[in-house]
Structure formats: C-alpha cells, structure tokens
Amino acid sequence: MVNKNDAKRGFTPLNRPKRLPAEITSQISHKIKEGIFPPGSKLPSETQLAKDFGVSRNVVREAVASLRQEGWVITRQGVGAYVAEDFEFKTFKIDSNELDTVEGLRSVMELRIEMEVGGAAMAARRRTTEQIEKLGKIMEQMRNIKDNLTEFTSLEEKFHQIIAEATHNSHFSEFMQFLAQRIRPCLEIKNVAAPQDKNSLRKSIRDYEKIYEAIRIGDPDKSRRAAWYAILRTAENLGLRGLQGWEESRMTLIGDLYIPTCAQADLNFKHPKLKVPVGACDTHAHIFGPKSKYPYSPHRSYTPPDAPLTQYKEMLSYLGIERAVIVQPSVYGTDNRATLDAIRDGGDNFRGVVVVDENIDEKEMERMHECGVRGVRINLLYKSGIEVSDVRKMAHKIAPFGWHLQMLVDVSEFSDLDTLAKLPVEVVFDHMGHMPTSIGTKHVGFNKLLRMLAEGKAWAKVSGAYRITTSNKYPYEDTIPYAKAIINSNPDRILWASDWPHPYINVPMPSDADILDLLSIWEPDEKIRNKILVDNPQKLYEFDPV
Incomplete structure (x- = not known):
C-alpha cells in the first residue's frame, strides 16, 4: 500500500520542450514551499530524482545546483541535499519564463517603475560631473541612431x-543591473517583433x-x-496600459510646466451601421474652448484643441442621436462655465455633470439644477478634478437635488468600492470602470463593480474602450469580454x-460612427440596446418620456 506522504513527494514527468533543469527546480521548490519537504529534511537521492523525472543524473545535478544557488537547499558532500532551515530568506529571483505572460511582465514593470523613479531622483541629487558626461554621450548616440532597435535597446540599458x-x-x-538583465530579452523581442511607428523612436x-x-540640472x-x-x-509599448493604475495623461504634477497637447477629434463625420x-x-x-473665453486650469493634465458645441451637435446628427450629457472635463477644474453654457445652448435635450468642491452653496446648486445639471463628477484619476477625501459628505450635499456621483476611477486601484454602495445617491462609473484589460476580468475590483451593478447599487457607462485596451486597433477586441460582462450584470x-x-487617448483617433457601432458588437439584442440608449438615460438624467 502506498503511503500518502510518499505520494505527495512524487513528481510529475517533465514536458520535454521546456528546459529540464528549470522545470525540476520549479517542482522541487514548490514542494518545499508547500511543506512537503520541511526545513532540514533530505531530498531524494540523485538516482531517485533522475528516475522520478526520467532524466539523466547530470540534469538533476544542474537543478540541485540551481536550488542551492537560490537558497532552497544546502548540500553535503557524499551525503546529499537538504532543505535549508531558512529557505524563506532565499535569494531573490525573477524567472525569465514569467516574462512570457502578461501578469509576469506587469509585475516586473510595476517593480521597475518604483525603483527607477526613485533612482532618477537620487541620481539628480548625487550624480557626478563624470556621470553627467557619460549620460550626455549616450544621448548623442541615441540622437544619431536611425532604425537599429537592437542598438537602441543596448543604449537604453547603459x-x-x-x-x-x-x-x-x-x-x-x-539590483537595477539584475532587473535590466532579466527584462532586456523581452524588450529586444518586442522591439524587433512589433510594428514601429515612424515617430516612436523619436518619442x-x-x-x-x-x-x-532633469538629472543634469x-x-x-x-x-x-x-x-x-x-x-x-x-x-x-509592451501592451501594459494603466500600469499601477497610472497612464500617460495622468502624469502631470502640480507646478510642472510640461502639459501635453492632445489630438483633435475626427471631423470627417459618417453615418454608423447601427x-x-x-x-x-x-x-x-466634453465641450472645449474657445480658450480665450474659457481658460484652462494651469494644473491640467493635457491641453485639448477647441471642440465647440456646433461640432458636437453636427457629429450627433450623423449618428442620429438626439440627447446628450455634457460632462465637466478635468482641464477646467471647478470652473463649470463652458459646460453650463453648452447645456443651456443645447436646450431641453441636454443635461450636464459638473465638478464642484464641498463649499458650493445651495443657491448655486439650484441654478445648476435649473440649467440641467444632474450629477457631480468625482475625479480620482486626473489633476484638476475634485479631490475630496470625504465622498460621503459630497453625496449628502447633492442628495436633496436627486443628483448622482459620477466616478472617474480605476476599479482595480480603488479599495473602497463597497463603501460607494452605501451612499444616499446613485453612483455612476465612467468608461467601464477604467480598469486596463491586461489585469483580467477576474480582478476583485472589477467583480465588485459587477456585483454593485447586479444589485442595482451602481450604473456604468460602456464607453472609452480605447482607454482600457492593450490594442491600438478598432474594435479593441480585448475589451469585448469586459463590456459584455458589464451589460449582462x-x-x-x-x-x-x-x-x-476623445481627449488625450493613446490610440489612433477613432471614428465616432465606429464607436457607436461597438455597441452592436457588445450587445446584439436590439431591445437591450434600446434600454441602454433610451430608457436608462431617460430615467437617470430625467429626460421627458419619448
């Protein structure tokens, strides 16, 4: 009869296409972590391991050497290998095989962003003249490089x-040298395999x-x-949009003079299929400009080109859409004049969502409500948005008007989603929860969003697919499971x-007709689409019945 403990100690035959010593190392270290081989216990002999794995003793010796180097085991000449008493303090390791997966690469890049950002700040304080000169020479080499991406990767590493x-x-x-050696092969493969934009190297x-x-000064x-x-x-560039919940358009710091300019919307309007x-x-x-009349916040994250109400209404006419909700963009902070004027000029078929601070008085809110305002936007992604720590206080302030809170937040980075379900007002999530698709639909934050929707404790906008996708091409196929899950909830x-x-997006500017046609991909049922397009907004924004 087979002993249960002996059964647990057994190993799985190897898959020959993989590197054999690495797979043996992985299996043994896993059993050590599981406690199957406790600290101080002896591993099976080389002969037994070779038999169990179906390999030569030389392969086993290489695997055991790797285990010893990583701190899992100690070896005693002529006796064998024993599990280290302090294996939990083993040598830090990044398995290059993990970089073949999105999750593994994301983990390494999240570590890299923390290390390199802090390192750049330290270097600015401590660099020597010689080091500045070395960096300057590398920069000169980068400027003179043409299209040799392998050479560019080498210069990046230096x-x-x-x-x-x-x-x-x-x-x-x-540690940074260790990290660079692990991630370099992945960067080289990406540089060679990915189609390169003419301007990507220059950027x-x-x-x-x-x-x-910055380091030089x-x-x-x-x-x-x-x-x-x-x-x-x-x-x-590696397909990891929204790293740590951050993205390019959220990088601007207060007091920093660099404010990127975003592209203009596609004005070659066309009719959708839907x-x-x-x-x-x-x-x-959003409505932007003219800048001379509606100046932008100096602490904005981007600078948009003018996007007047006349252009927007023309676009709507091509789509066949009669009603609209103008949302206050972050570039205006709490100066809602451009948004309020657009709502007034739009007429009875327009509503608005504003950004206010907690000191707004009741009379001003009454004037906004009369104008067509039905919600307040809580912006936890971009600068110049509202930054109140007590969302509950804002909710109680707007509750008498029947307004809702519109949340611009990455649900994978916001741990207090459950508290939003207890607010005395409706809660609306922008852009499908703004969580990058590379994180996966099983993420706890995304599933909390789905649960809030299913329980009728939140609303969600199926929009901004290009803000969460890892693809640069329409129809952003990796967003389809997210949109379907949200709708089905x-x-x-x-x-x-x-x-x-479409302010400050990281993909080619889409056609608005194509954006509307995404809805038929996400939801083929016409009755449900009509709910999404007509019935639901009619209820939330208090439009007259059709």
Whole structure:
C-alpha cells in the first residue's frame, strides 16, 4: 500500500520542450514551499530524482545546483541535499519564463517603475560631473541612431545603468543591473517583433532627453516625473496600459510646466451601421474652448484643441442621436462655465455633470439644477478634478437635488468600492470602470463593480474602450469580454457614451460612427440596446418620456 506522504513527494514527468533543469527546480521548490519537504529534511537521492523525472543524473545535478544557488537547499558532500532551515530568506529571483505572460511582465514593470523613479531622483541629487558626461554621450548616440532597435535597446540599458550608479547606492545599482538583465530579452523581442511607428523612436529619445536634462540640472522632482513618464510609455509599448493604475495623461504634477497637447477629434463625420432608436442619448461628452473665453486650469493634465458645441451637435446628427450629457472635463477644474453654457445652448435635450468642491452653496446648486445639471463628477484619476477625501459628505450635499456621483476611477486601484454602495445617491462609473484589460476580468475590483451593478447599487457607462485596451486597433477586441460582462450584470443600469472629442487617448483617433457601432458588437439584442440608449438615460438624467 502506498503511503500518502510518499505520494505527495512524487513528481510529475517533465514536458520535454521546456528546459529540464528549470522545470525540476520549479517542482522541487514548490514542494518545499508547500511543506512537503520541511526545513532540514533530505531530498531524494540523485538516482531517485533522475528516475522520478526520467532524466539523466547530470540534469538533476544542474537543478540541485540551481536550488542551492537560490537558497532552497544546502548540500553535503557524499551525503546529499537538504532543505535549508531558512529557505524563506532565499535569494531573490525573477524567472525569465514569467516574462512570457502578461501578469509576469506587469509585475516586473510595476517593480521597475518604483525603483527607477526613485533612482532618477537620487541620481539628480548625487550624480557626478563624470556621470553627467557619460549620460550626455549616450544621448548623442541615441540622437544619431536611425532604425537599429537592437542598438537602441543596448543604449537604453547603459543609460539606466549609469543612473543606477549615480545613486551611489551599491544595493540599488546591483539590483537595477539584475532587473535590466532579466527584462532586456523581452524588450529586444518586442522591439524587433512589433510594428514601429515612424515617430516612436523619436518619442522614446525625447523621453530620455527629459530624464537626462532633469538629472543634469539636479532637479529630483523633474527627474522623478520624467522617469515615470518614460516607463509608462515603455509599458504601454509592451501592451501594459494603466500600469499601477497610472497612464500617460495622468502624469502631470502640480507646478510642472510640461502639459501635453492632445489630438483633435475626427471631423470627417459618417453615418454608423447601427440604426439608433428615437430618443437615443450620448451620456458622456466634453465641450472645449474657445480658450480665450474659457481658460484652462494651469494644473491640467493635457491641453485639448477647441471642440465647440456646433461640432458636437453636427457629429450627433450623423449618428442620429438626439440627447446628450455634457460632462465637466478635468482641464477646467471647478470652473463649470463652458459646460453650463453648452447645456443651456443645447436646450431641453441636454443635461450636464459638473465638478464642484464641498463649499458650493445651495443657491448655486439650484441654478445648476435649473440649467440641467444632474450629477457631480468625482475625479480620482486626473489633476484638476475634485479631490475630496470625504465622498460621503459630497453625496449628502447633492442628495436633496436627486443628483448622482459620477466616478472617474480605476476599479482595480480603488479599495473602497463597497463603501460607494452605501451612499444616499446613485453612483455612476465612467468608461467601464477604467480598469486596463491586461489585469483580467477576474480582478476583485472589477467583480465588485459587477456585483454593485447586479444589485442595482451602481450604473456604468460602456464607453472609452480605447482607454482600457492593450490594442491600438478598432474594435479593441480585448475589451469585448469586459463590456459584455458589464451589460449582462444588469442591462437596466447601463449607459452608452461616445466620450467625444476623445481627449488625450493613446490610440489612433477613432471614428465616432465606429464607436457607436461597438455597441452592436457588445450587445446584439436590439431591445437591450434600446434600454441602454433610451430608457436608462431617460430615467437617470430625467429626460421627458419619448
């Protein structure tokens, strides 16, 4: 009869295409972590392991050597290998095989962003003249490079190595070198395999120039931001949008003079394939400019081109949409004049969502309500949005008006979603919860969102697919499971929105007709689409019945 403990100690035959010593190391270390081989216990002999795994003793010796190097085991000559008493303090390791998965690469890049941002700030304080000269020479080489991406990757590695040395922290320098060696193969493969935009190399060089200049002048804050920006762009090039809940358009720090400009919406309007019902509503759009009349906040995250109401109404006419909700964008802060004027000029078929602070008085709210305001936007992603820590206080303030809270938040980064379900007002989530698709539909935050929808404790807008996708191509196929899951959770609580004029996105500017046609991909049932387009916004925004 087979002993149960002996059965647990058994190993799985190896898959020959994989590197055999690495697979043996993985299986044994897993059993050590599980306690099957406790600290101080002896591993099976080389002969037995070779028999169990179906390999030669030389392969087993290489695996045991790797286990010893990583701190899992100790070996005694002529006796065998024993599990280390302190194996939990084993040598830090990043398995290069893990970088073949999105999850593994994301984990390494999240570690990298924390290390390199801090390292750039330290380097700005501690760099020597010699190190500045070395960085300058690398920058000169980068500027002269043409299309040799392998050479560019090598220069990137040297650049980061000098910054790590400039921290004058030996542990930091050694760890960054370790990290660079692990991630370099992945970056080389990506650079060679991915189709390159003509401007992509130039953009990367500009990113490095900003880091170099900030370190050269000795400004740790600018160095930190420049490094942060560059790593986010690298992550996005690797298909990791929304790293740590951050993305390029959320990088601007208060007091920083760099404010990126975003592209103009596609003004070559066309008719969609989808025929929309009477009373259809676009529940999320922005109006920008003219700047001379409506100045932007100096602390904004981006600068948009003018996007006047006349252009927006023309776009709606092509789509066949009659109703709209104008949402206050972050670039205006709490100055709602452009949004309120657009609502007034739009007439009875327009509503609005504003950004206010907790000191707004009741009379001003009454005037806004009369104008067509039906909600307040809580912006936890971008600068110049509301930054109240006590969301509950704001909810109680707007509750008498029947307004809702519209949340611009990454549900994968916001741990207090459950508290939102207890507020005395309706809660609406922008852009499908703004969680990057690379995180996966099983994430606890996304599932909390689905549960709130299913229980009728929240609304969600199926919009902004290009803000969460890892693809640059329409129809952003990786967003389809997210949109379907949201719609299926409770079709009575779902809204559609164009997000016009699509401010500061990281994909080619889409056609608004194509954006509307996404809805037929996400939801083939016409009755449910009519709910999303007509019935649901009619209820939430208090439009007259169709």
